[in-house]
Structures are given as C-alpha cells and as structure tokens.
Amino acid sequence: MLKKSLRSKYLKRREEMSAQELLDADLSIANNLLQLPVWKFSNYHIFLSISEKNEIDTTPILSIIQGKDKNIIVPKMNENDTLSNYLLTDNTKLIKNKWNVPEPIDGIEISEKKLDVVFVPLLAFDKTGHRVGYGKGFYDRFLSNCKPDVIKIGLSHFEAVEKISDVDDHDIALNYCVTPTKIYSFEAV
Ligand SMILES: Nc1nc2c(c(=O)[nH]1)N(C=O)[C@@H](CNc1ccc(C(=O)N[C@@H](CCC(=O)O)C(=O)O)cc1)CN2
C-alpha cells in the first residue's frame, strides 16, 4: 500500500479507538517493552504524545526509563522540519506547540550522536520495519543524524501491514516495533 493511503486509513482507525482501548494499549506496549534487550544503555530518546491525535501515551514508558535511572531526551520541532533534542529534568517546563506536541521551552541540548535508543512514533509500519508518519520526514531526517547503531523502536497501536510500496532512500527502517500484543524484531532483515 502507498504511504498516503496508509496515513489516512490508520489516522481513522486511531480516531475510532475508545478511551479504554487507548489506555489498555499504552500499558500493554509499556509492559512489552520490558522484554526487549535494550535496557543496558544510558541515553533514551522518546517523543511526548499528541493526545488529541490518540497517539500512544508515552507517560508509562517515561516512568519505566526514569525508574531505571537513565537519561531521557525529548525532541523539540524546529521551523525547518528538523528536531532539536533536550535532556528532560525535574525542572523542564513543557508547553504544547501549535501541533499539540508537548515540548521543552529550552534546556540542555543533547547531540543526536549521544543517543543509544530512540522510540519512534508512527501511523503504520510494514513487515520489513519501514514506517509511515505524518509525512513531514521529521524522524527520517533526525535518525539520519544519529549514530549508525542507534536502536530504533517503533510504537504502534496496530499490527504490521504487508508492505509499504513507496519506501524511498530517506526512509530508515526500525530495529523493533512493539504493539499491544506483539514484539516485531527486524534485526535479521
Ligand atoms: N508526539 C509526536 N511528536 C513528534 C512527531 C510525532 O509523530 N508525534 N513527529 C513525527 O514525525 C514530529 C512532528 N511531526 C509532525 C508532522 C506534521 C505535522 C502537521 O503538519 N500536521 C498538520 C496536518 C498535516 C498538514 O497540514 O500538512 C495538522 O496537524 O494540522 C505536525 C507534526 C516530531 N514530534
């Protein structure tokens, strides 16, 4: 399927989820993440959710990472469709930007090269680990600046589609994708 049709199909599926379904999904995903072999590192990058768009609420995952005493780094959108990344501390003030993404106002900026694990938002993904987002290429651009062995973990409400047919050279595949019921590992692909 083409990215454009996947985008509209999965935005709609998400809109149709009930509050209880969303809550269950968030907790199951956080719980499944504990099984991944990714917890020995220091620097974990995670998006803060757009609740208005029924995104996976990353709050339970934040608690897990905090509980493990790791550094948490969160993105801030720039005008030119790039991301800057800031350390999340007790003092970090978060404000929703015009797309309803909670973001730090300022703080300690962290280089992409320091990140060990990145949790990636998505609308749909396929069996080879390619993903579709909102379509501005933020994450493809950001991931291309991370170190080559950064671990990329997609978080998805829904299971994999067979194939995204218009994958291009910019698209960076995930290492894992976690859904409420399954852990996909793309290491061998
Ligand atoms: N929580 C969260 N943070 C994230 C992402 C994400 O998917 N989720 N992103 C993942 O990449 C980036 C933000 N991506 C975005 C891409 C497009 C639009 C946007 O333009 N939205 C319009 C509809 C589309 C349009 O008009 O072109 C809108 O909401 O009105 C907003 C954010 C960075 N931070």
Ligand SMILES: Nc1ncnc2c1ncn2[C@@H]1O[C@H](COP(=O)(O)OP(=O)(O)OP(=O)(O)O)[C@@H](O)[C@H]1O
């Ligand atoms: N590394 C990059 N450098 C320059 N342009 C890029 C890069 N990655 C992606 N793009 C451009 O960004 C646009 C959107 O890409 P794509 O459709 O893959 O977005 P997406 O992955 O769905 O969105 P997002 O990453 O924001 O969730 C495309 O025109 C693509 O060419």
